[in-house]
Amino acid sequence: MSAVEVGSGTAVDAGVGAGSAIRPRRRWSTRFLRSELRLIAGRRRNQMGLLVLAAVPIIMAIAVKVSTPGPGEGPNFLSSITSNGLFVPLAALGVEIAMFLPLAMSMLSGDAVAGEANLGTLRYLLTVPVSRTRLLAVKYVSLCIGALWGVTAVALPGAVIGIALFGTGDLTTLSGSQISFGVAVWRVVLVMLYLAAGLAGLAAVGLFISTLTEQPIAASIALLIFTILSWILDSVPQLSWLHPWLIVHEWMSFGDLLRDPIAWANVLRGLFVDGVYALVFWLAAWARFSSKDITS
Amino acid sequence: MSSTGDASGLAVHTEGLTKRFGQQVAVDAIGMAVPRGAVYGFLGPNGSGKTTTIRMLLGLVEPSSGSRSLLGLPLPSGAGQALPRVGSLVEGPAFHPYLSGRSNLARLDAADPLADPRTAAGRIDAALDRVGLRAAAKKRYRAYSLGMRQRLAIAAALLAPRDLLVLDEPTNGLDPQGTREVRSLIGSLAAEGITVLVSSHLLAEVEQICSHLGVMREGRLVAQGTVAEVRGAGPMLVRVQTRQPEAAAAVLRELGVTQVVTTVGEVHGTPGDLEPEKIVSALVYAGVGVQGFTVAVTSLEDLFVSLTGEGFDVSG
Incomplete structure (x- = not known):
């Protein structure tokens, strides 16, 4: 996704037009992407959303701390888990990936195209001109970065309060073995990237929906319904043939990254499905948007 | 009918340009010719197809049939080269309400792949100055009056050097004083050699400043030419x-x-x-x-x- 803002041509053809306003084409710029990220980050509603995402691990950490029995009193497995604060971001990510993080992506992707169409700013972007392909590419990259912000908003405060309350002891893996704090940090980063990739796949669906309507709320709700429906279908055993192709199916496999050694099979399968969703729905968005009459 | 000359001397040229929305023909085979350097008044009642025509000229709406060219470049293939030289105001201002006027212009400038970031601040200030909005530049757009919004949209059209300005109803919502200012702004831009296509449903707004007229009625271009030519068409x-x-x-x-x-x-x-x-x-x-x-x-x-x-x- 790094090549999205390459200018589409080289020098302006000297033979065409002799007007005073011909400007040299600039080759490389991330200005539009940075402007897009500032727009997302500067919006009050999005800032509130990040606060909500960050509140969950804090609440969880405090609740566990308050209810944890003292050393030697409680069951052994609980005290072994709580010897390392990093369980807090991991548990919070596990809780929020189901609904809160997809909700955040719904809000952002609703704004992406439908929001601009609703405000009328879409027509002014397109007449700047921003090519429609470039617009979709920049919008999608900004959604992917938004996904990273989302998981970071959960994991970073979670890690900080977890470490503050529970310390930096060894982390007990799901395989039962212990890994050092330094290794555990990298595992948490892997989990964050894996979940962000899943959200990025979902964002492509959201971007596609966003090109279908001029109502950002409608686009947001549609993506939320898509997510909920995916979870429901994933829980119906009779539809097991469909499960491998549901984007949410392997999301919970992030736990495999906490095994010793890491069990890659399901994680790679999950990344593959995320990639398929990203590609298919981005192309669908492009096919829809590149030929659309902009009457908003 | 008009002093068109060869096609390369036209800032805007369409042939048989048609747009159907379902059964309805919004624009019916119009042949527009806007000579370079002209101030072209694009007249017609509301709903006569002016805005749809302008959207087709700017590449927002794909025509059902017919051809169009801007500054001698055919669309859609030449859009990437022609549109950077065209400033536009289409169907009223539209900006992000929670950004200031200045930030809104900065965003449009950032989206322009040809804009030089080093000169952005200066160009934005100049555009704001030109429409008399410098003092309110830091206010949020949502706090702007309708007239200020309209001015900001005109400022956006002037962010970069242009050869052609397409202004759809630029005086909508302006008080008489503001209308006069926009009129004199258009006059001074035209004096700099910029071709201006200005649409209006109010004749009085544009008749003093136009060199050419095109009149739309029910999707058809019923008259076009220099003001004298169009007048001459009347008895x-x-x-x-x-x-x-x-x-x-x-x-x-x-x-x-x-x-x-x-x-x-x-x-x-x-x-x-x-x-x-x-x-x-x-x-x-x-x-x-x-x-x-x-x-x-x-x-x-x-x-x-x-x-x-x-x-x-x-x-x-």
């Missing part, structure tokens, strides 16, 4: 004040004046190609006492109404 009227109206009417009819109407003390008719001087001398030669003689060019207002129909009804 001329001669009035003769006399004590002998019957005799005067006979002379006029003999000369080939049509639609001769006699009233008390006056005769009027449509002279066609006949020179007014010949009518006067013929009247005098025939011994008709002439008390007064006037040649009235049909007012643009009358012409506009005759071309587009009466009243407030939205056509189409």
Whole structure:
């Protein structure tokens, strides 16, 4: 996704037009992407959303701390888990990936195209001109970065309060073995990237929906319904043939990254499905948007 | 019909440009010709297809058939080269409400792949100055009055050097003072050599500043050309004040004046190609006492109404 803002041509053809306003084409710029990220980050509603995402691990950490029995009193497995604060971001990510993080992506992707169409700013972007392909590419990259912000908003405060309350002891893996704090940090980063990739796949669906309507709320709700429906279908055993192709199916496999050694099979399968969703729905968005009459 | 010259001398050129939305024909095979350097008044009642035409010119809407070119470059293939030289205001201002006026312009500038970031601040200030919005630049857009919003949209159209400005109803929502300012702004831009296409449903707003006119009615371009040419398309009227109206009417009819109407003390008719001087001398030669003689060019207002129909009804 790094090549999205390459200018589409080289020098302006000297033979065409002799007007005073011909400007040299600039080759490389991330200005539009940075402007897009500032727009997302500067919006009050999005800032509130990040606060909500960050509140969950804090609440969880405090609740566990308050209810944890003292050393030697409680069951052994609980005290072994709580010897390392990093369980807090991991548990919070596990809780929020189901609904809160997809909700955040719904809000952002609703704004992406439908929001601009609703405000009328879409027509002014397109007449700047921003090519429609470039617009979709920049919008999608900004959604992917938004996904990273989302998981970071959960994991970073979670890690900080977890470490503050529970310390930096060894982390007990799901395989039962212990890994050092330094290794555990990298595992948490892997989990964050894996979940962000899943959200990025979902964002492509959201971007596609966003090109279908001029109502950002409608686009947001549609993506939320898509997510909920995916979870429901994933829980119906009779539809097991469909499960491998549901984007949410392997999301919970992030736990495999906490095994010793890491069990890659399901994680790679999950990344593959995320990639398929990203590609298919981005192309669908492009096919829809590149030929659309902009009457908003 | 107009002094078009060859196609490369046209800032805007369309042939058979048509747009259908389902069954409805919004724009019906129009052939627009806007010469470079012109101030082209694009007139027509609400709903006559002006905005759809402008959207097609800017590449927002794909025509059902026909061709269009901007600054000599055919669309859609030449859009990437033509559009950076075109500033536009389409169907009212539209900005992010929670950003300031300045930040909104900065965002549009950032989106422009040809804009130089090093000169962005200066260009934004200059554009804001030009529309008199510098003092309110840091206010949030949502706090702007309708007139300020309209000015900001014009500032956005002036962010980069342009060869063509397409302004759709630029004086909508402005008070008389603001309308006058926009008019003088358009005049000064035209003086710099920028071609301006300005649409309006109010003739009075544009008639003083336009060199060319195009009149839309129900999706068709019913008249186009220089102001004089379009005026010329309307009928001329001669009035003769006399004590002998019957005799005067006979002379006029003999000369080939049509639609001769006699009233008390006056005769009027449509002279066609006949020179007014010949009518006067013929009247005098025939011994008709002439008390007064006037040649009235049909007012643009009358012409506009005759071309587009009466009243407030939205056509189409």
